[in-house]
Amino acid sequence: MMPSAQLPRRCWAEIDLAALERNLKLIRASLPPGIRYVAVVKADAYGHGLPQTAARLMHAGADLFAVANIAEAMAIRELSADWPILLLSAVLPDEDKYLAEHALAATVSSADEVQRFDAVGRAAGRPIDIHLKVDTGMGRLGVWHEQAAALYAQIRAASGVRLAGIFTHFASADEDPVFTAEQRRIFVALLAQLPGLDPTSLFIHADNSAGLETTPGHGGVFNAARVGLLQFGVLPHPNSLLARVRTEPVFSFHTRVGLVKELPAGTGVSYGRTHTLRRPTRVAILTAGYGDGIARACSNRGAVLIHGRRCPILGRVCMDQTIVDLTDVPGEVRCGEPVVLVGRQNGAEISVAEFSAWSDTIPWETLCSVTKRVPRLYRNAAGV
Ligand SMILES: Cc1ncc(COP(=O)(O)O)c(C=O)c1O
Known part of the structure; x- marks a missing residue:
């Protein structure tokens, strides 16, 4: 049977990898200096194809990849043994061992997760990287912000995990700048009260594509942004100020x-x-x-x-x-x-x-x- 790749096309998608690379560079240039680029490539890189997209984003200098699950992370591991990867979704107990095996960073929202990952890191003889997620009003993953300081203390006391980042996620960055500013305020206030926090050794991030419209010009405490849609050249809403970045559809x-x-x-x-x-x-x-x-x-x-x-x-x-x-x-x-x-x-x-x-x-x-x-x-x- 003839391989379908050689047959005439009836319906196809074209993915312009040069546009993707230009977009990353344009977005980076539009951000305050020193902001690290977290490339969100979950769901097969928003349908664009994970291996091809991730390879090009590596070439363009992405600092960290964010994916939803272990299978996506392993697709990136086939390209690079050590490029930093963050799992954005909750890790299931029977997935814990893959964190150590593939050097993946996990999102942490609870004391139970800290205990599980701590045990995995101690058993592996190498701490598991974790990003502490703070719920500042999204109502999804993350520790509720009022309980975040206690979870932070638990993480600091656990030798099997290493705090690699702290982040939050905006609920309505594309439509409610007031609520977004409030989420940002809660997060920044929390950071200020965490003892021994060393921002230079952590990814501190909140902004998705729409959030970038409201990033403080100097970056503030934030030193990373998690970019999904915009890197594919699509604006998060029709009147987005991000049109000025001039990304192109991929x-x-x-x-x-x-x-x-x-x-x-x-x-x-x-x-x-x-x-x-x-x-x-x-x-x-x-x-x-x-x-x-x-x-x-x-x-x-x-x-x-x-x-x-x-x-x-x-x-x-x-x-x-x-x-x-x-x-x-x-x-x-x-x-x-x-x-x-x-x-x-x-x-x-x-x-x-x-x-x-x-x-x-x-x-x-x-x-x-x-x-x-x-x-x-x-x-x-x-x-x-
Ligand atoms: C936690 C998290 N961060 C960042 C993003 C990227 O968002 P966007 O595609 O709007 O840039 C997503 C996307 O769903 C997400 O779930």
């Missing part, structure tokens, strides 16, 4: 025309006949559907680019096919021609944010929802 999403045909006015289109043609219509049947990552919620809402023109989606998106209106595209459109779902074509653009809005979701989810059927093609794989 991801684009493509399919092709499978069939062109004319249908009479009054015809119902696709499952459920949720769209009825108001005029004689030239339609294109595309070779991608929700089985590839075009959300079914884009039915009758979204559009695609063909010859640089916007063509509305007609009726329901199907598993492998999507129907669009070609009537207003001048000239002939042929079977096999390229279609842009997300990205640029002849000066027109559909952004990840716009594509996401059609299905009432956010760019983070869209990027994670391109399915494994869709090959990722890596552009500019050689270093810049």
